[in-house]
Amino acid sequence: MSATPENELDDEALAAAWGADLEGGDGEGGESAAGPDAARVLNQAEIDSLLGFDSGPASDVELSGIQRIISSGLVTYERLPMLEIVFDRLVRIMSTSLRNFTSDNVEVSIDNIVSLRFGDYLNSIPLPAMLAVFKAEEWDNYGLMVVDSAMIYSIVDVLLGGRRGTAQMRIEGRPYTTIERTLVERMIHVVLADLSQAFDPLCPVNFRFERLETNPRFAVVSRLSNAAVLTKLRVEMEDRGGRLELLLPYATLEPVREMLLQQFMGEKFGRDSIWETHLAEELWETDIELSAVIDEQWAKLADVMSWRVGSRIVLNATVDTPVSLRCGSVPLFQGRMGRRNGRMAVRIERDVPRRQGET
Secondary structure, three states: OOHHHHHHHHHHHHHHHHHHHHHHHHHOOOHHHHOOOOOOOOOHHHHHHHHOOOOOOOOOOOOOHHHHHHHOOOOOHHHOHHHHHHHHHHHHHHHHHHHHHHOOOOEEEEEEEEEEEHHHHHHHOOOOEEEEEEEEOOOOEEEEEEEEHHHHHHHHHHHOOOOOOOOOOOOOOOOOOHHHHHHHHHHHHHHHHHHHHHHOOOOOOOEEEEEEEOOHHHHOOOOOOOEEEEEEEEEEEOOEEEEEEEEEEHHHHHHHHHHHOOOOOOOOOOOOHHHHHHHHHHHHOOOOOOEEEOOOOOOOHHHHHOOOOOOOOOOOOOOOOOEEEEEOOEEEEEEEEEEEOOEEEEEEEEEOOOOOOOO
């Protein structure tokens, strides 16, 4: 029993000596203090920062560490330039429609647009909130709209005639009432109609409201590992307001991906109208060589090799036989042989129809 305290004292003395060596190394010359300490143990906060667990996907903090490496495999929304234009158009349309809906001064702005995984977003939704599942009928896929608690109480307050400047009454921890759900659902219908109108210049699409949920587990519209685009909208009604968040999985946007890749509205990939017009104009000035073929004869190679100077080839053409005008091996016209102003001439009588695959 007496050996244990002595061992403990030895361990403590060894640890103290080790610490003194470390402090002495930091104090001498100052070089060790300037560089990283290889013997230092990371604390929990530093480990979380390295792994990227200290910043959720929905936060505004930039991702770091391993999570940034994993997220680099996502398709970023910057690769879809037209999508940002669509959301800018949505903001302008929503500002007008929500003013008419609430009869109040409404300002809508975009907080940010990020790409993330669907499962990460579901785990980061601040509750309580209302989650509206909607379907893009023409694209046969779904999207998600999240209305936060502040926006819910603000829209209920303004629609029921609440006075400006009064503090909003929030009773957290209770389910939303039928009146609150009905009023928020009416606002969601307005926003979905605006979203359809924002996509109209690209592709006509109808976003149809499906259901309203309060539990994120019941609002799964895509695989948790699938990539999605999250757009955070801030709605301000003077001293009231809140946030709307639109989540569109990339699978939903796949039918219009080619259109969203455009740098500007109406861009045509692989085609240049200016070059096409120039090429068409230059083709009219192009010189080509035409051959007038009176008759064709098929002969064996052995017979051709036996031809000599003075050999005769009998043609089957007569005065009424049509002459074929060709460009290379492509027949273009048929006509009659004759003379004009002392020269041989061909009068074109009809076009030769092109065979499929012939240029």
